[in-house]
Amino acid sequence: MQTDWKNKTAIITGAAKGLGLALAERLLGYGARVAMFDRELETLEKSTKDNPNGYSYEVDVVDYDQVKKAVDHFATEVGRIDILVNCAGIVGKTNIKSHEVATADFENVMAVNVLGSFHTFKAVAPYMLDQGHGRVLHVASISGKDGNAGMLAYSTSKAAVIGMTKVQGKEYAQSGILINAIAPAVIRTAILDGMAPEQVKYMTDKIPMDRCGTLDEFVEMASFIVSDQNSFTTGFTYDLSGGRALY
């Protein structure tokens, strides 16, 4: 089955930069209509100003009311929501032991990475249920499978995202909505800028292919996962770790 991208609509969170932006550009290039959610409205608007299929929404995914308002607005504009991709994410303070993690930092990371992904799903699922069709991709991380020492909050949050994906995959398996996750190892984006160099070295040293992943490699796998060609896989976490995850 081919994907009729020109008739697809997608919401991508964290779309102002990094992985979310790269995927949004790919889906816009295919002719899909794409709502880009992020806290950074000005940056979003630079990407959408020349493309009538791009819609910018200033949304903090931690705030359910903001998420719901933007989702409902986009659905009214375009009539349906086929695809949801949760890319919004933060790492918090890294390169520290668990007992040194500030509770507020832990809560903040969990709020963006876990609550944020739950909020968008909760707002979007009723539309997908009505349509009897949908593709959801939660961006997790290899740290959620493997646990990165020095990254308690982040690794815990991404393990929770993987758990959420398994539950949702089962709950909606007969509804036409497929829910999957992806677990990248290191891909060079702005998210690394706030991290201690020792922490980035720790993560990259663990990649058997001895290199980082690329935005293109992410986009190729992610666009397959949200396409109609992906039709018999749900609740699964796709690996994008250069050989680090063997399970």
Ligand SMILES: NC(=O)c1ccc[n+]([C@@H]2O[C@H](COP(=O)([O-])OP(=O)(O)OC[C@H]3O[C@@H](n4cnc5c(N)ncnc54)[C@H](O)[C@@H]3O)[C@@H](O)[C@H]2O)c1
């Ligand atoms: N880059 C990597 O190496 C890597 C590896 C594994 C997983 N990931 C995951 O991929 C996702 C994207 O990461 P990235 O590398 O593109 O990072 P990035 O920092 O380049 O982009 C993240 C985007 O999320 C937005 N964002 C953060 N908090 C938000 C909030 N509360 N509401 C709305 N938007 C918010 C930021 O403004 C930013 O535009 C994240 O979930 C990250 O954990 C990244």
